[in-house]
Amino acid sequence: MGSEERVPEAAEVEQRVLAYLQRELLSPGATVGGDTELLSGAVLDSMSVLRLAAFVAQEFGIALQPSDFTIDNFQSVSAIAQYVRRVRAARAPESSAR
Amino acid sequence: MPRLLNRIIEDAALRGPDTPAVRCDGVALTYEELARRANGLARVLVATGLARGDRVAVWLGKGPDVPVSFYGALAAGGALVPIDPRSPLEQVVGILRATGATHLVSEPDRRELVGKALAAWPDVTHVIGLDMDDEMPVPCVPWTTVREEAADAPPGVPVIELDPAYILHTSGSTGVPKLILHTHYSAMSFVEWAASEYGLTSEDRITNHSSHHTCFATFDYYAAARAGATTVILTPAVLMMPASLSAHIERERVSVWYSVPAALVQLSLRGDLEARDLRSLRWVLFAGETFPGRHLQRLRQQIPSARFSHVYGSTEVNVCTCYHLPQSEAVTGPLPIGRACSTARTLVVDEGLQPVPDGEMGELLIRGATVMSGYWNDAERNRHVLVRRPAAGGLEDVYFRTGDRARVRPDGNLAFVARTDRQVKVRGHRVELEEVEGALLSLTAVDEAAVFTVPDGEGSSALRAAVVLAASGEPPTERELLDDLRTILPPHALPSEITLLESMPRTPTGKVDGRALGAHAAAQADDGE
Numbered sequence: 001m002g003s004e005e006r007v008p009e010a011a012e013v014e015q016r017v018l019a020y021l022q023r024e025l026l027s028p029g030a031t032v033g034g035d036t037e038l039l040s041g042a043v044l045d046s047m048s049v050l051r052l053a054a055f056v057a058q059e060f061g062i063a064l065q066p067s068d069f070t071i072d073n074f075q076s077v078s079a080i081a082q083y084v085r086r087v088r089a090a091r092a093p094e095s096s097a098r
Numbered sequence: 099m100p101r102l103l104n105r106i107i108e109d110a111a112l113r114g115p116d117t118p119a120v121r122c123d124g125v126a127l128t129y130e131e132l133a134r135r136a137n138g139l140a141r142v143l144v145a146t147g148l149a150r151g152d153r154v155a156v157w158l159g160k161g162p163d164v165p166v167s168f169y170g171a172l173a174a175g176g177a178l179v180p181i182d183p184r185s186p187l188e189q190v191v192g193i194l195r196a197t198g199a200t201h202l203v204s205e206p207d208r209r210e211l212v213g214k215a216l217a218a219w220p221d222v223t224h225v226i227g228l229d230m231d232d233e234m235p236v237p238c239v240p241w242t243t244v245r246e247e248a249a250d251a252p253p254g255v256p257v258i259e260l261d262p263a264y265i266l267h268t269s270g271s272t273g274v275p276k277l278i279l280h281t282h283y284s285a286m287s288f289v290e291w292a293a294s295e296y297g298l299t300s301e302d303r304i305t306n307h308s309s310h311h312t313c314f315a316t317f318d319y320y321a322a323a324r325a326g327a328t329t330v331i332l333t334p335a336v337l338m339m340p341a342s343l344s345a346h347i348e349r350e351r352v353s354v355w356y357s358v359p360a361a362l363v364q365l366s367l368r369g370d371l372e373a374r375d376l377r378s379l380r381w382v383l384f385a386g387e388t389f390p391g392r393h394l395q396r397l398r399q400q401i402p403s404a405r406f407s408h409v410y411g412s413t414e415v416n417v418c419t420c421y422h423l424p425q426s427e428a429v430t431g432p433l434p435i436g437r438a439c440s441t442a443r444t445l446v447v448d449e450g451l452q453p454v455p456d457g458e459m460g461e462l463l464i465r466g467a468t469v470m471s472g473y474w475n476d477a478e479r480n481r482h483v484l485v486r487r488p489a490a491g492g493l494e495d496v497y498f499r500t501g502d503r504a505r506v507r508p509d510g511n512l513a514f515v516a517r518t519d520r521q522v523k524v525r526g527h528r529v530e531l532e533e534v535e536g537a538l539l540s541l542t543a544v545d546e547a548a549v550f551t552v553p554d555g556e557g558s559s560a561l562r563a564a565v566v567l568a569a570s571g572e573p574p575t576e577r578e579l580l581d582d583l584r585t586i587l588p589p590h591a592l593p594s595e596i597t598l599l600e601s602m603p604r605t606p607t608g609k610v611d612g613r614a615l616g617a618h619a620a621a622q623a624d625d626g627e
Contacts, residue, residue, distance in 0.1 A: 027581060039334060039335035039338050039339065041160075041183070041335075045184070045589040046334075047589075047594070065370075066340065066341055066368045066369060066370040067341050067370045068341070069340045069342070069368045069369075070341045070342045070345075071335050071336065071339045071342040074338075074339060075335065
């Protein structure tokens with residue numbers, strides 16, 4: 001379940017998140033890159049954002065805290081990658097087990 | 099003085115020219131600036147041929163240009179038609195067509211969509227907010243020109259308070275949204291009640307949470323301005339991230355909040371409220387749906403400074419009853435919708451429209467100053483929902499049929515019981531199940547469709563659909579069906595899941611068996627966990 005010990009590379013996180021967005025959440029024809037503004041309202045609606053957060057938590061073995069739900073952490077795919085790496089580096093994997 | 103919505107900011111600009119009227123993402127607009135810009139827009143509208151009562155559609159994302167457009171359209175004597183910025187193109191075209199809008203106010207981000215909308219509905223004569231170019235089929239006036247036209251005085255179009263002020267759109271059962279006409283009088287009746295009931299002052303900072311096409315926004319913008327208060331516009335990014343939202347509330351020293359319960363549940367669960375200083379919040383108003391008890395109780399503990407008010411109404415009548423929760427006292431049992439506001443009379447009636455004794459259930463009727471004039475161009479529906487009852491002097495009173503079943507509780511408060519039709523609330527958004535089924539059935543791949551709700555786990559509901567596919571053609575996936583639906587329905591009306599069935603479960607009488615569908619969905623949810 002993605003809860004491997006090492007901190008994933010940014011490029012790898014971005015790629016997995018982008019694949020999920022394309023597969024599950026984006027409307028047809030919509031394209032996003034690492035820096036696309038995800039929270040403008042034009043790309044995702046609020047329910048999709050919650051699903052995205054749940055995916056990130058499960059895919060990268062993170063226990064989401066309320067303080068994690070910020071624009072800084074989720075405004076783009078590259079921001080999500082930094083967030084994942086920061087949390088994975090700071091929080092021991094065993095404490096993030098459910 | 100005539101009670102006109104556009105006069106509100108003229109007054110506010112005189113009393114507090116330098117008070118911020120709106121704040122949004124670090125940008126502030128004072129009342130003086132707002133009034134001057136609105137006057138500029140009004141002048142542009144009049145100069146481009148807008149006549150009294152003509153419809154001005156406003157198709158904008160959230161931002162300071164929204165109130166400029168609202169007051170500008172009103173000061174020009176127009177009837178404002180605010181469009182949900184998340185509406186799919188097809189629905190926007192439907193609204194332009196149905197209202198016969200002659201002027202459209204938009205923004206450069208929507209240029210391509212505006213072009214497509216005008217190709218489908220050519221009766222718009224002018225677009226405000228876009229640069230002129232050869233590809234646009236009608237003349238455009240950019241925002242820079244509107245700002246150059248800024249003026250101290252409005253164009254002086256004679257408007258009386260019984261003239262149309264705005265047409266709001268809400269869910270409709272046929273695919274075309276219901277269009278609800280309010281006059282300056284019905285709007286101002288709500289605005290003045292709200293400003294007085296919640297003691298709004300120029301010190302207040304009032305959030306604009308909801309989209310500006312809803313009746314919630316009439317509080318956020320007009321009632322706020324009536325008090326000379328500041329409207330804090332919450333942008334999609336802030337609304338999607340609860341911890342950023344709570345930080346924003348603290349930083350902006352928000353004092354009054356008004357939204358659907360779902361937004362507050364989200365804030366309570368994921369807003370990191372314990373880490374915030376929210377003592378500036380003095381009123382939290384919620385409407386649109388029942389607030390689940392345990393979530394409400396937790397939120398009240400998280401924001402002990404605030405008083406909470408459950409307001410009830412609909413776009414047709416705006417707020418017509420309210421219940422202020424007793425301070426520092428837990429509320430047990432279902433929350434009532436309260437008592438009639440000073441603007442309204444309530445009546446609970448049987449099927450023959452005769453009043454039922456207190457305590458008995460019936461349909462709730464509303465008579466009052468805030469009731470709409472009627473649905474736009476829909477005489478048949480108006481005959482059905484605006485009913486006449488005999489009054490003293492051989493006269494008649496007009497009542498609005500809410501479609502809500504209610505009863506008067508022993509304590510005198512009204513309790514909402516159920517709907518009389520298939521309208522549901524999805525995280526506070528009003529959705530007609532027939533509308534979603536109709537959208538599914540409009541797809542050639544779909545033979546049969548049933549739409550129903552399941553609990554969303556946070557006190558509200560989620561939409562689910564079950565479909566039987568047509569035998570011919572390549573069968574689409576659930577994802578492809580959803581993508582097609584996205585072009586017809588706004589995001590809140592999209593089913594969160596579509597189940598493909600071999601055949602539709604039916605009761606012995608041949609009706610779709612909603613219970614079996616719900617049980618099926620629940621069983622699937624269990625499997626998934």
